[in-house]
Amino acid sequence: MTLVGNLSDDQAILAYKNAVRARTLDLKIISAQRQGIIGFHVPSEGQEMIQIAIGMLADKEDLIFTYYRDLALYLQRGVPISLIFDQMLGNSNDLQKGRQMPDHFSFKEFNFSTVQSPVGAHLPLTVGAAYAMRYNKRKGIVITTFGDGATSTSDFHAALNMASVYNLSVLFVCENNGWAISIPTSKQTRADIYKKGAAYGIPGKRVDGNDLISSLAGLQEAFDYVRSGKGPYLVEASTYRIGPHSTSDDPKKYRVDEITDGSEKDPIRRLENLLLTMGVIDSGFVQSTRAQAKEEIDKTLEERMSITPSNPSTIFDDVYENSSWIQEEERRDSNVAD
Amino acid sequence: MTLVGNLSDDQAILAYKNAVRARTLDLKIISAQRQGIIGFHVPSEGQEMIQIAIGMLADKEDLIFTYYRDLALYLQRGVPISLIFDQMLGNSNDLQKGRQMPDHFSFKEFNFSTVQSPVGAHLPLTVGAAYAMRYNKRKGIVITTFGDGATSTSDFHAALNMASVYNLSVLFVCENNGWAISIPTSKQTRADIYKKGAAYGIPGKRVDGNDLISSLAGLQEAFDYVRSGKGPYLVEASTYRIGPHSTSDDPKKYRVDEITDGSEKDPIRRLENLLLTMGVIDSGFVQSTRAQAKEEIDKTLEERMSITPSNPSTIFDDVYENSSWIQEEERRDSNVAD
Amino acid sequence: MSQINLVQSLNRSIDQLMAQDERIVVMGEDVGRDGGVFRVTDNLLNKYGDERVIDTPLNELAIIGMATGMAMYGLKPIAEIQFQDYIFPAFDQIVNNVAKMRYRTGGRFTVPLVIRTPYGGGVKGGLYHSQSGESYFVHTAGLTVVTPSNPYDARGLLVSAYKKNDPVIFLEPKRLYRAVKTEVPDELFEVEIGKAARLKEGDDVSIITYGSMVPTVMNAVEKNGVNAEVTDLRTLLPMDVSAIIQTAKKTGRVVIVHEAPKTLGVGAEISALIAERAIDSLLAPIVRVTGYDTPFPYSHEELYLPDEKRIMSAVNRVLAY
Amino acid sequence: MSQINLVQSLNRSIDQLMAQDERIVVMGEDVGRDGGVFRVTDNLLNKYGDERVIDTPLNELAIIGMATGMAMYGLKPIAEIQFQDYIFPAFDQIVNNVAKMRYRTGGRFTVPLVIRTPYGGGVKGGLYHSQSGESYFVHTAGLTVVTPSNPYDARGLLVSAYKKNDPVIFLEPKRLYRAVKTEVPDELFEVEIGKAARLKEGDDVSIITYGSMVPTVMNAVEKNGVNAEVTDLRTLLPMDVSAIIQTAKKTGRVVIVHEAPKTLGVGAEISALIAERAIDSLLAPIVRVTGYDTPFPYSHEELYLPDEKRIMSAVNRVLAY
Ligand SMILES: Cc1ncc(C[n+]2csc(CCOP(=O)(O)OP(=O)(O)O)c2C)c(N)n1
Ligand SMILES: Cc1ncc(C[n+]2csc(CCOP(=O)(O)OP(=O)(O)O)c2C)c(N)n1
Ligand SMILES: [Mg+2]
Ligand SMILES: [Mg+2]
Numbered sequence A, B: 001m002t003l004v005g006n007l008s009d010d011q012a013i014l015a016y017k018n019a020v021r022a023r024t025l026d027l028k029i030i031s032a033q034r035q036g037i038i039g040f041h042v043p044s045e046g047q048e049m050i051q052i053a054i055g056m057l058a059d060k061e062d063l064i065f066t067y068y069r070d071l072a073l074y075l076q077r078g079v080p081i082s083l084i085f086d087q088m089l090g091n092s093n094d095l096q097k098g099r100q101m102p103d104h105f106s107f108k109e110f111n112f113s114t115v116q117s118p119v120g121a122h123l124p125l126t127v128g129a130a131y132a133m134r135y136n137k138r139k140g141i142v143i144t145t146f147g148d149g150a151t152s153t154s155d156f157h158a159a160l161n162m163a164s165v166y167n168l169s170v171l172f173v174c175e176n177n178g179w180a181i182s183i184p185t186s187k188q189t190r191a192d193i194y195k196k197g198a199a200y201g202i203p204g205k206r207v208d209g210n211d212l213i214s215s216l217a218g219l220q221e222a223f224d225y226v227r228s229g230k231g232p233y234l235v236e237a238s239t240y241r242i243g244p245h246s247t248s249d250d251p252k253k254y255r256v257d258e259i260t261d262g263s264e265k266d267p268i269r270r271l272e273n274l275l276l277t278m279g280v281i282d283s284g285f286v287q288s289t290r291a292q293a294k295e296e297i298d299k300t301l302e303e304r305m306s307i308t309p310s311n312p313s314t315i316f317d318d319v320y321e322n323s324s325w326i327q328e329e330e331r332r333d334s335n336v337a338d
Numbered sequence C, D: 001m002s003q004i005n006l007v008q009s010l011n012r013s014i015d016q017l018m019a020q021d022e023r024i025v026v027m028g029e030d031v032g033r034d035g036g037v038f039r040v041t042d043n044l045l046n047k048y049g050d051e052r053v054i055d056t057p058l059n060e061l062a063i064i065g066m067a068t069g070m071a072m073y074g075l076k077p078i079a080e081i082q083f084q085d086y087i088f089p090a091f092d093q094i095v096n097n098v099a100k101m102r103y104r105t106g107g108r109f110t111v112p113l114v115i116r117t118p119y120g121g122g123v124k125g126g127l128y129h130s131q132s133g134e135s136y137f138v139h140t141a142g143l144t145v146v147t148p149s150n151p152y153d154a155r156g157l158l159v160s161a162y163k164k165n166d167p168v169i170f171l172e173p174k175r176l177y178r179a180v181k182t183e184v185p186d187e188l189f190e191v192e193i194g195k196a197a198r199l200k201e202g203d204d205v206s207i208i209t210y211g212s213m214v215p216t217v218m219n220a221v222e223k224n225g226v227n228a229e230v231t232d233l234r235t236l237l238p239m240d241v242s243a244i245i246q247t248a249k250k251t252g253r254v255v256i257v258h259e260a261p262k263t264l265g266v267g268a269e270i271s272a273l274i275a276e277r278a279i280d281s282l283l284a285p286i287v288r289v290t291g292y293d294t295p296f297p298y299s300h301e302e303l304y305l306p307d308e309k310r311i312m313s314a315v316n317r318v319l320a321y
Helices: A009-034 A048-057 A071-076 A081-089 A123-135 A154-165 A193-200 A212-227 A267-277 A283-305 A312-316 A325-333 B009-034 B048-057 B071-076 B081-089 B123-135 B154-165 B193-200 B212-227 B267-277 B283-305 B312-316 B325-333 C006-020 C044-048 C060-072 C088-098 C134-138 C151-163 C211-223 C241-251 C266-277 C308-320 D006-020 D044-048 D060-072 D088-098 D134-138 D151-163 D211-223 D241-251 D266-277 D308-320
Strands: A063-065 A142-147 A170-176 A204-208 A233-238 B063-065 B142-147 B170-176 B204-208 B233-238 C002-004 C024-028 C053-055 C076-080 C114-119 C144-146 C168-173 C182-184 C197-200 C205-209 C228-232 C235-237 C254-261 C287-291 D002-004 D024-028 D053-055 D076-080 D114-119 D144-146 D168-173 D182-184 D197-200 D205-209 D228-232 D235-237 D254-261 D287-291
Touching: A009 A048, A009 A071, A009 A081, A009 A267, A009 A283, A048 A071, A048 A142, A048 A170, A048 A212, A048 A267, A063 A123, A071 A081, A081 A283, A123 A142, A123 A154, A123 A170, A123 D060, A154 A170, A154 A193, A154 B154, A154 D060, A170 A193, A170 A212, A193 A204, A193 A233, A193 B193, A204 A212, A212 A233, A212 A267, A267 A283, A312 A325, B009 B048, B009 B071, B009 B081, B009 B267, B009 B283, B048 B071, B048 B142, B048 B170, B048 B212, B048 B267, B063 B123, B071 B081, B081 B283, B123 B142, B123 B154, B123 B170, B123 C060, B154 B170, B154 B193, B154 C060, B170 B193, B170 B212, B193 B204, B193 B233, B204 B212, B212 B233, B212 B267, B267 B283, B312 B325, C002 C006, C006 C024, C006 C044, C006 C151, C006 C168, C024 C060, C044 C053, C060 C076, C060 C088, C088 D088, C114 C151, C134 C144, C134 C168, C134 C235, C134 C266, C144 C151, C151 C168, C151 C182, C168 C211, C197 C211, C205 C211, C205 C241, C205 C308, C211 C228, C211 C254, C211 C308, C228 C241, C241 C254, C241 C266, C254 C266, C254 C308, C266 C287, C266 D266, C266 D287, C287 C308, C287 D266, D002 D006, D006 D024, D006 D044, D006 D151, D006 D168, D024 D060, D044 D053, D060 D076, D060 D088, D114 D151, D134 D144, D134 D168, D134 D235, D134 D266, D144 D151, D151 D168, D151 D182, D168 D211, D197 D211, D205 D211, D205 D241, D205 D308, D211 D228, D211 D254, D211 D308, D228 D241, D241 D254, D241 D266, D254 D266, D254 D308, D266 D287, D287 D308
Parallel strands: A063 A142, A142 A170, A170 A233, A204 A233, B063 B142, B142 B170, B170 B233, B204 B233, C024 C053, C024 C076, C076 C114, C114 C168, C144 C168, C205 C228, C205 C254, C254 C287, D024 D053, D024 D076, D076 D114, D114 D168, D144 D168, D205 D228, D205 D254, D254 D287
Antiparallel strands: C002 C182, C144 C235, C197 C228, D002 D182, D144 D235, D197 D228
16 A cells, blocks of 8 residues: 555545544534533544545554544544444443443444543553564554653653554654643654654654645555564654643643634645645535535434433443452442342 | 763772772672671672762762662762671671661662662652752752563662653663563563653763763763753663672573673673773783782771670660650660660 | 632632741642632742742643752742642652652751642543552651641642641542531631541441542441441551551541542551551451542442441451451 | 462462363453463463463553453453552542442442462552551442462452452452462362451461561561460451451450551551450550552652561550550
């Protein structure tokens, strides 16, 4: 697969469609959150294109450890919006039985792993997964995403060192959106993130994460490197967080100095303009893509909202394979038992 | 102070003497350990010269956070051997009241901080200390030592990032002795240790830690950089662990492939040869230096051994400034109370 | 006096202490410009500048480790961990450095450090924004652990924590942050560490609780007209053993309520203290009403959290015994 | 049958399991060439190669985090933490990932991981080579915590831990590593997790203990001819509540002995379970004989550790009550 250079129109259009779907989904969730339908959300607005690019280059057997802000990546890899809503609603169809906050997905069937809230805590796990894959002679590499803030965590340090020492096939992709809640990247570190691999002998590269072509080109090099068994690789994708950190966040408190609303960096607008200029799509297509996305998403949410909530008694399950007497006694004594 | 270039004979001789004293002390402690007089020891054998060099360049007001293997550094900075033995014996004269294992010193009066066993755990503290010093407009910088193994810890990552982000005056000196117990540095990391600062925008340099002149020259640059307020700096001193990791360790289990016993790297021998060649000292001086050191150390140990052990009841003190009822009740109920 | 909520009361204490004592620095993720995600440090950056109000990178080990170094060398840091769920990356620093520093150095170094952190559920935060991990700290000698249940105690305990020449884990029940406003004095005052509050005298049953559960307990008791004696521990290490034993002896029936899981929750220690010291006075089993021994679920958190029904069922059980 | 000590029994179980099951990998600091600083993994590198016996860099978070990823994706890691005192850098991974993985994914991911680590004092190791931190894990739902007190149980519990499809914290009383050799079967066998051992029947007093304290307790009881019933818990989470309640009801007098500090030590939970379930049978206070609520001192550790004298003084106190 060498996508860049010969990126087909169909592929570009699919990427565009999924980016629009992701953006539309984001906005829908935010409005559902305001209405009290969904509890919480971490929007991906502005970061869609690097996520799409990862989805385009990853093979089916590649294992992806996402973080909590990767909506577009799920869509590009084929996760149905219905499953996404099931998780966000915590309904009885949720694969995780409603145990986690919205955006903490585990789409195992699509070869995604599992998302946790503690920033960076998945990174050492990726190394173990890559070790297991090699040990079991399974095809594929491990890809993981994380934010700029995550590069400060101890988990990041642990993971990069272990991946390097055991020469494991892990592609680390930092989605540097410029912020960790209110902390700008300049206060997070004084080094370029893509150079942080130097501490471990891991090569790195920065790509323009707001640009599909640049993202694909840079990632392709990284994928090739990792796939060839040379070891881990670190990509820093410059992106831009258009919205708030989360639905609980008020960026007006701290984004006061910003001279831009980010719209000129908007990766979807940029791809749209490129495709329009190149005549791959026209404005009618843009309109219909947006309309279709909206319809699909509106319809899906309505449909998923009618699914029964998860069964209260399940809160005592899955602490262990077989509950101990403690969980069983607590289940018996609980209000659930009535 | 620009020592290198114009290193005086007196300074060189003092360095040599302290190195010999440190080595003699090491050997004495090991034999005392075998006789059951001292509980445990982590020898500095082979790492004396970089420690001496730090001691020569550090100003009085500089604050030093050592690790557990820095005997020569204490001696060069003037810590009396009696105080060292008091700690190792845990007698009633021990400044720390016998609370810590041997080699875990806290010579506050000499502007040393405190040593703990968990590898690397002092590193983030150095950053806070440097912050406090700058905040309080106190003169001096913070210097810290640690092993090659410590560079893998989360504390190392945390400390270097914070020191860089706040542009603090911390000089990080890694005493790379080639081993972390049985793990060779090649299995600890695939990067050169002095390049690890790249992940934080911190400059680094490797020095030959077995050579006084090279150590002084390299360190001088680092000291100058940090003293000028430019921020932290990372020095990697290549050294060689001549002996076992500790008195509990049996290196024959894992140092089987080594083609050298390290004697050609022995920093004391090297300095001795240099000074002999240059005619600064003669073989009579060598003999008398060794004899004096032995006498001083033998005498001091004998003297310190006669000091009474620490008072058992003190094990309940210093948990808090004022003990809570819990410690007081436990003290009352203890065998100590009889 | 002002009518303020728990967040405001904390903010006010920190602000006034900072105005008095230049050694105080505030540090943590988003504590500066953002004023903390719960706004406890709101406006402090403007007032005291970024040398004293320090926005940190995302690493709790770094925050606590650096704060420890500061505290050893003359500053008085008040460090925030954004959620108690995120304190664990700093656990080694807390257990092995912070808690043991005075001891291991024979008193030569001290760590006068306040670690503030919001804990507990009830905010739809799921596994990682809801934990009540007080046990991890209460088991650790060298630490002092406090948790207020109302704006007054929050304000006073913070002042006392600052005055202590030792590290204090300051647990803030996030569910109560904005739950009520009460009258709180405008001048600085202290609430003694190690002393429980008797919230209500009573004869039939003793309910011992703290932090986030206090309003739930008071509400249950008042609504159901129980003649209960209610104790708010306020300090979890060292616990006020006399207050505990006194009330246990008085009523002979004890119910303990907390949000943390039962197994080795703080209730275990309370129960053990009573079983050691007041066994002859007991007229009924000591019953614990607690969060469950499961991770904290996102859905159905109202079932996870002790509520009026569960409290009353325990109270009625011991009363009927 | 062979006469082997605790280290050898662990080594033998790991060796035999590795021979049977290719999914097992052993990892940790110095576990390879050095065979572990206590030699529990001796010779395994030679036999199984460095893909299965992995010497790691010095980072416990990395060891446990990587092992977790391995366990999620088909391997069965047995990870060693060199001393339990050094497990805290991995505490976030253990509490927030390892313990909660099955739960948070609705059972879609599991972490069949054994974390072995030596704990406890008596080896002149001071603050950082002597801690008994079992409480930190026993309070954490999702974990299983075991500790053997003899070579036989060590061997069998390790096999059971390996068979469990969930994470197990395997605490090894380092003081007993080479204390005795006993007859242990040569074939693999299991010791059931969750089941205590009744080491001695008795009528006058129940002593409940585990791990490093078991020989001390047995010795005290035998030497002093006490008619005590002695229980070795073996599993600390979940505890064998029936065994605890049964013996408490039988004798009505309970002494709990462990090495960890008293406040929220495992004894607190044992006491609370009894105070909840067997209050009417109690004839005396429940007394805990434990390590002190201080860090573990280097000097005078013999005073810190519960010994015959302290145990007998508690036994005599409850007998005389
Ligand atoms: C260990 C930990 N500390 C603190 C938090 C609170 N928190 C949630 S997201 C976040 C910022 C993360 O920033 P970044 O890694 O850049 O990712 P982004 O949200 O910008 O995509 C913080 C501090 C957390 N979730 N985990
Ligand atoms: C956090 C932690 N993990 C493990 C240990 C056990 N241990 C003591 S020293 C050591 C090796 C340290 O190597 P290095 O940092 O290179 O220093 P050196 O001893 O070689 O001078 C280890 C693994 C420890 N003390 N702390
Ligand atoms: Mg970010
Ligand atoms: Mg080393």
